[in-house]
Amino acid sequence: MGLSSAMQWWEEWQLRILVLASCFIQYVLFFSFWVRRVPLLRRLRVLVWVAYIAGGAVAIYALAALFNRRKQTCDGESSALEILWAPVLLIHLGGQPLISAYSLEDNDLWKRHTITLVSQVTVALYDFCKWWSGEKILLTAAILLFLLGILKFANKPFSLRSSSFNSLQSFNTRFILPQQQEHGFEHSLEEYVQEAKKCVLEREACSQGWKIESNYMFADLSASYSFRITQLPYFVKLDHMHAYNALHACVADTFNGLYCKIGSIETYLNLRSFVLFSFLALASLVLFTKSHKDGYNEKDITVTYILFGCTTALEFFFPCLVISSFIPYCVSVNQKYNVMSNDIVSQYNLVSFCVRKKKPTLMMKLATFNFLRQFINKHWYIEHVPRAFQVTGVVRQHVNHGWKNYIYGAASYRRFNDLQGQWALRRHHQLGWSLKKPFDQSILIWHIATDLCFYHPNTSPQCRQEEGTQCSRDISNYMAYLLLIRPES
Structure with missing residues (x-):
């Protein structure tokens, strides 16, 4: 196949590939909730990030391609179904209820999403009003999809704004x-x-x-x-x-x-709106099934069936997920899942990173760009240990001990809250300088010291397995993880 044939094939299939790719990305985003929450799937989070970035870009590019295609070709019936894909792309731009933001910074971009909402809805409505020539049943289906798409898309900037830092402070106040x-x-x-x-x-x-x-x-x-x-x-x-x-x-x-739209749908009214979304999608699918399709392109009919069917199924997934949370068996499974996922503590050991405890992987060798090599090199050494329950217990014992034996008034309460390791240095006052450093420097100093003490020759293997010793190292590695990998926390 020559270059001209390839270009001709791409011109014919470009819009179909884009809308199907956009639909596939929405499914990836819907199931990304479990990828973000289950530690065993953490290696797939880069795919979630790519899908989150590509979801809006592919849908906007598809709308632009639809506009240009309809502007260049006005051959009527052969591509008339393509205009029905515009409201479906608006639905995709609205995103999924289980992921509204990938990072905290995304919540502050709600104004940008509002501008995108106005511009893309305007383009989609212009495309539809200018080039629509179908029957009334298809027109009704398109109106229902436009209503669904505009409502879902409008919910996105609202959810981001509700989850922004300023809004959260205002609400809690x-x-x-x-x-x-x-x-x-x-x-x-x-x-x-x-x-x-x-x-x-x-x-x-x-x-x-x-x-x-x-x-x-x-x-x-x-x-x-x-x-x-x-x-x-x-x-x-x-x-x-x-x-x-x-x-x-x-x-x-x-x-x-x-990070999800769940926080904005806990009210009864918003939960009802998500149920309404499902039935709007189902009604449009039924109307399209009953409409006459004589004279339309068979390939466009197939693509439209896929889009409408997958969109309807995706809209029903979330209400079904909410309903399943009230079923006893599902509640039991969810509790077991929570026990597995909640007991994980992220670990980052600076000493292991410096001595390259793990051998370089092929991915690290292929990372020729310096910034990419540093990113992979840093994140490859993150570990996850099932120790949250034990660590929380040690911290709670420390707090209870303080209330019972140390806190007697306002002054002792303040001193207890300002403790950074003074109790650990009661026998080593000469190391008090480590607590007078800036907080981030103190964390690094104590992190390295904890690791050296853990592997000191005088420490027996049996002693390393003690609860307090292991929890101390887990907390130290977790503090290093927060400082070096998640400084925004």
Whole structure:
């Protein structure tokens, strides 16, 4: 096949390939939720990033190709079905409910997505109104798809704006202030310490389920002492297992609110809108099935069936997923999955990275560009260990010990919160200089020191397996991971 034949084939199939590729990317984005949450699938996250970037680009390029194609060819019936693909591309631009943002910075780009919404909806409607020549049944199907596409696309910038840092702070402020007004007065620090200490000393272990009401602590927003004291009595009464599950439920809710549209559909009205989306897609598929297709291109008919069928199935996946969360068997499976995924602690060991504990892979050898080599070289040494439950237990014991034996008033409460390792250096005051460094430098110094002590010749293999020793190293590696790999955290 010569160059001219290849170009002719591409001109014929370009739009079909683009719309089918856009549909495939939407399926990748829908199932990317589990790739992002399951540690065993972390190597596939680069595909999620590519799909997230390519999803909007391919759909916009397909709309532009549709506009140019209709402008160049006005041959009527042979390509009339192509104009039905415009609202489907708008649906694809709306994205999937299980991924609204790939990183925190994406939430601040909601204004850009609003401009994209206006421009692409205008182009799609212009294309449709100028070149539509089909029957009334197909026209009805197209109107339903346009309604679905515009609603879904409009929901995207709204979800991003709701998950932005400023909106999160504003929402949490509106949530906490009524809690303060409910009490009629504001606790002082001394009053809070005394009541909190009483709660800790008088607590009785229980396993009653409890969930943190607000994610204010993840927005750098300091809650009032009155609000804290309303939450503390319920939390301290939980045994370690149920307290651990409550914290992870809060973290999962925060993840959904920041990176998914789930946070914006928890209200009854928004949940109903997602059910409406499903039936709009189904109605358009039924109308297209009943319409007359004589004279249309067979290949376009096949592509349209694929687009409508896959879009309808994708719109029904999410409501079915929500409904399945109330089925006992599915709830049990989901709990087992949460136990597996929530117990993972990311690890990054600077010493292992420097001595190249792992051999270079083919991917690292092929990374000829310096920035790509550094990226792969850095992320290849990330490990994940199932130690979150143990690490959380050690931290909780430390906090309980502080409340029982160290905190007696406001001054001791502040000193306890400012501890960075002073207790560990009670017998080694000459190392106090390491705590006077900037926080990031102190983390690196203590990280390297922890690793050297862990492998010191005087440390026996049996001692390395002790709970406290292993947890110390896990926490050290996790702090290095946050500093070097996730500094935005």
